[in-house]
Amino acid sequence: MKSIFSSVLMLLLMQPAMAQRKINKLSDAPLHMNMVLVQGGNFDLGADDEALDRRPAHTVTLKDYYMAAYEVTQEQWKTVMGSNPSTFLCDECPVNNVTYNDVIAFIEKLNTTTGKHYRLPTEAEWEYAARGGVQERMVKRAEYTARGGVNELFVDADSKRVPIKYMTGKRYAGQRLPGEVAWFTRNSEDHVHPIGRKRANELGLYDMSGNVEEWVADFYARNYGSKNDVTNPTGPTGGNSHVVRGGGWANNADEVTVTRRAAYVPTTKSSSLGFRLALDK
Secondary structure, three states: OHHHHHHHHHHHHHHHHHHHHHHHHHHHOOOOOOEEEEOOEEEEEOOOOOOHHHOOOEEEEEOOEEEEOOOOEHHHHHHHHOOOOOOOOOOOOEOOOOOHHHHHHHHHHHHHHHOOOOEOOOHHHHHHHHHOHHHEEEEOOHHHOOOOOEEEEEOOOOOOEOOHHHOOOOOOOOOOOOOOOOOOOOOOOOOOOOOOOOOOOOOOOOOOOOOOEEEEEEEOOOOOOOOOOEEOOOOOOOOOOEEEEOOOOOOOHHHOOOOOEEEEOOOOOOOOEEOOOEEEO
């Protein structure tokens, strides 16, 4: 009787996780990109108290757009391209070991096949979505006038705010600590993982922190240059490297934050480097 009770209890405890996995699996079907509408708005891009290439924090205004809920999978890549360049072969895992040029070739072929206009997100779109979009609203407070404003994170409603010491929002996509939302060095066991096995952020986007680093559209600049407000920025008009966001399974906790950025030449390949798609509304 005790063993039967234990088995029933275990099944009850597993039901939420099993249901979550079933929901996530819907996006694994070939070419089902599962795009999430991101409502446009204002936010502070970057952080004045972090690495030099993340400064200065400045207000950005974005229009509405769509962001993929998941990183592009190996199954999706194989369906479009007919081959799989990845290490750690796994249909439900993010495609990896792809260069920026490979990604552009994939998108061009995908758009020809579907008749749509998928693209890489801009750096600003990526960070805004990772932060939680309109869930993280701009506020102006006297003590922050020197930097122009801060992103104050509202979780469910105005009455549920994070403590004042976390006024700049959550460091990771949906959480203040990485464990629940990110595969990184501490928990990845040195390999990539299937998409959507960690918690989503406030917009329903998975793996924005960790799993694989993600190519974005912008050329890399060593800093943001100016505190001036900008609308729908697309980065420099040229350069030698493109921006990579999000961090991956081989990065430590400080490298999977929503503000972390890196520069890779477009021929870079890595088993911890992939991408996700965006789409204009």
